[in-house]
Amino acid sequence: MRKGTLLYSQSGGVTAVINATASAVIQAARRHKVKVLAARNGILGALREELIDTTKAPLAAIRALAHTPGGAFGSCRYKLKSLEADRAKYERLLDVFRAHDVRWFLYNGGNDSADTALKLSQLAEASGYPLTCVGVPKTVDNDLAVTDTCPGFGSAAKYTAVSVREAALDVAAMAETSTKVFVYEVMGRHAGWLAAAAGLAGDGKDDAPQVILFPEIAYDEAKFLAKVKATVDKVGWCVVVVSEGIRHPDGRFVAEAGTVDAFGHSQLGGVGPTLAGVVKDKLGLKVHWTVPDYLQRSARHLASKTDLEQAMAVGEAAVEYALEGMNGVMPVIVRTADSPYRWKIAPAPLAKIANHEKKMPKNFIRKDGFGITEACRRYLAPLIRGEAPPPYRPDGLPDYLRLANTPVTRRLPPLQA
């Protein structure tokens, strides 16, 4: 065994393939004879010294992680403040790292997690403790800067495109005497990437979804209703895909639930039924709606093979970067060609990623605001390609793994609240 420990931690909303990244991290580290500990429930586990010894897990289990959704070690929504404001917590993290000889820290998450990884990388440099911090990208929202796409997004995008295609066949069959307008709510607080992915569902001009509402475009009720009505008049029915984060021109969310999460974001949900009500009341059409919610980010059964490969590639690269001492970077996906699609992994500074948010470029949204452009389709199309189904058990359920998660014996006194 090489001297020193690699600590891996999952953060923020989980995805269908974040465990595939974990699997690749652990497998790569094992090849380098590096011991991997995992923090239970993200950075909280590091603060509390709740660590999991992954060396106790057999290789078959680590491999099976790659087809298991959720977060195998637990994740969290917990944002550390600045180095000054949360000094005691950062010191505690360094204490835990020292106690377990953690030389490499991999933080697998989104914007906020990149920020935490960046701060830890700065702290390590300032303190003289030999720590290399590497961020590992993950988010179904696809809103990380620099990287061409984010592991987790491709699978959620595939789930969305396939589900919209299937539901549209249902609506088309029944529209004569039943539902005329179907509203499908997708995740995406500020960036319309998943809403855009629904645009891959159809083949032709009048195919579903005929209306997409992006958070990048202010919601205009009159224009929306006119478009829905025109579609129903022409096609006989209409599928609307709406991003949870659409806002009125004055900035209020169309569906404002009023609660706030640990990162200070509003907790949304319910714009689908809200819009369905508007359509029913104003147009008098029969409406159904769906809110897949967590299903869209946990549907490992419908993962994109491209996404899975990228999720594993960033995990593997993160270990390489860490062992090479590349502090404060993140392995990102670089697209080298659209058709045939080619990509590679390259390091990018966390400082360019932390707290940034990549919205849809203007030229990805159609002029009328209700659909995606050819440029957007060129960008998105490769990301949902290929299938990577999990193995199924004889009882008809996917053979998802639950790791035993052997705890590491504590070496420090408990965290003071």
Place this chain on the structure above:
Amino acid sequence: MRKGTLLYSQSGGVTAVINATASAVIQAARRHKVKVLAARNGILGALREELIDTTKAPLAAIRALAHTPGGAFGSCRYKLKSLEADRAKYERLLDVFRAHDVRWFLYNGGNDSADTALKLSQLAEASGYPLTCVGVPKTVDNDLAVTDTCPGFGSAAKYTAVSVREAALDVAAMAETSTKVFVYEVMGRHAGWLAAAAGLAGDGKDDAPQVILFPEIAYDEAKFLAKVKATVDKVGWCVVVVSEGIRHPDGRFVAEAGTVDAFGHSQLGGVGPTLAGVVKDKLGLKVHWTVPDYLQRSARHLASKTDLEQAMAVGEAAVEYALEGMNGVMPVIVRTADSPYRWKIAPAPLAKIANHEKKMPKNFIRKDGFGITEACRRYLAPLIRGEAPPPYRPDGLPDYLRLANTPVTRRLPPLQA
């Protein structure tokens, strides 16, 4: 070609495998050299003489129907009244049948469709017109009498069990700092079969879903909240599966949308977010919810192989029964053994099926009302076994077929309104 035409028609809510039944019907009829016409949008197409000539479709297309969700010829929610009250419409149907030499009529639907098929079979006998009417079972609700299960249910059940299993992994990973209670709303107005299917998702006692709310059990808010709280206290989180049709003790639906469909049923939806609000307000726990709605009945990508085989078997048997002149029957699924699971197809009189509704037997629901029993698990388990994924295109989407649907030239004047 044999003399006479077989008319096939789809009715009521579509399923992931109703087109597989259509595929089997057409293939069986072709083997018997019988011409199949399909009515556009269910019985409405028969009334309006909007018929589709399936002989124009190549065999490859008919085979591809078996992996395409939705209703290939269109379906409808349209219930004929009694023979007396709707005499003119029944006469019109006979006129259309005579004009196209329809000797065999196959109506593929649920309770209400069995009623229509039964009435037509009686009309045919009374009128002396040589018509054989055969009902073909289909419904995700699994509420048809006599048959052991209903084609369409097994796939929706598999979708539900897999989705609950996946979402539970997500919730478990995040519960420490995020969602503690996840509410999953399933279809089922009066019968809790799909809610029960969610019970297959877990392996152990504390596995999700920890709470199932069935329409067969009156909703008791205090008992429900106590169970949720106890689960969160013990497990750390809780997945609730709720049937859209749960009611207060006084009979009111917990989520009453107030609208009514063509069959006179209340149009529901929204009990998921309603319960989520109750949990949030009364227990102060962070909650998320999902309403998959049409996704659960159109998810052909996750079809049960057992269900697919049964959907095709009833289609094939319906053709045999029709050609043998068995008027007023439906091919039903008869279970001959649980383990290993064995089944066969047998004819049953439509009179025993029409307008009946099979609810969950008492011994399928746990004494506390919140889960399924071993007897229920024994019944459900075989129905979700086996995978039957559709072929995928290179672009990552399932290769679903759109039939050209060549119309038959009209031979009658238009229907008088």
